[in-house]
Amino acid sequence: MDRVLPGSIILVGLLGLLVLMVLGWRSRARRQSALFLAAVPDGDTLGELRLAVTGLYVSTTTSGAPLDRVVLPGLGFRGRVTVSVFDAGVLIAVTGEPQVFIAADRLRSVGTSTWTIDRVVEQGGMVRLDWTLESAEETPAAQVESFVRIENPAQSSRLIEAVSTLMPIDGTTQPDQEGSLS
Template sequence: MSRLLPAALVALLAIVLLAAMLWAWRARKRRQSAFAVTTSAPQSRGAVRESVSVLYVATTRAGDPLDRLTIPGLAFRARAVVTVYDTGVSIHPDGERETFIAKDALRSVGTSTWVIDRVVEPGGLVRLDWTISSTDGPADVESYLRATEDGVGPRLLDSLGTLAPQQEGTAS
């Protein structure tokens, strides 16, 4: 009986914490409901310039690398396949829907050192600066990708550089 009360309190605390996390995530999704707009990929994407496996880290508001966005398909960190086409770039995280970013929506590409809960060596994250349509109008966002194999990051950055200008240095 003496162990039952502490175990029940710990279980109750765990349930309360899980409920609070769920409530916070749903509140974030409501606040960011303007980003629920999705665009369909064109039927003809052109030639594949590069296709690599990466770790998709996050998409945030431009200039605010601590504000994760809940864009459908890009809300959670996961392994992903990034494919660079003549007409844009596709990010397809495991278990999520594919997100296609048209060439004209890309503002620039570059590298970063940190975002939200990921800190890597200088320039270890590939950053896509792009504009997403939302119900509140166009919004500037940044998507972060982490190469999982040697040489993939520079190759991906070079491929993306054919679609959008490269920024020198790191933004975050």
């Protein structure tokens, strides 16, 4: 009997925290409801496969707000990932999630990073893709950053190089990046 009351209080507190977490996630998804992902083109439209690497998808955050996670389908949860670079853009395929396609004209920059929401790694340990999400007409497009930790560090520089060749050189300034781009 001495343990029933404290155990019940702890159980109610844990259930309350779980409910608050679910409500917070749903609220974040509602705030980002004007944002959407472009449809993944079919194989013919993608063009030639330039590079495919595997690793861990870490997160996608709003540019300038590194703690603001984007929770769109395919971008909300961490997991194993295959990043494929095609002539038309980049395909991010997180295991168990819908594929995410980033058209070449949506890419802003690529480089390395040391930290994001809940992950800190060695200098240049993650590849960071800066890109622009689609949005409803009345909402400005969101600039986001996706972070991927590639299994083989030698593949990171190959991925950066492959993505860099997709981006048009238009003389605009690119977001600051940590580490070397080569």
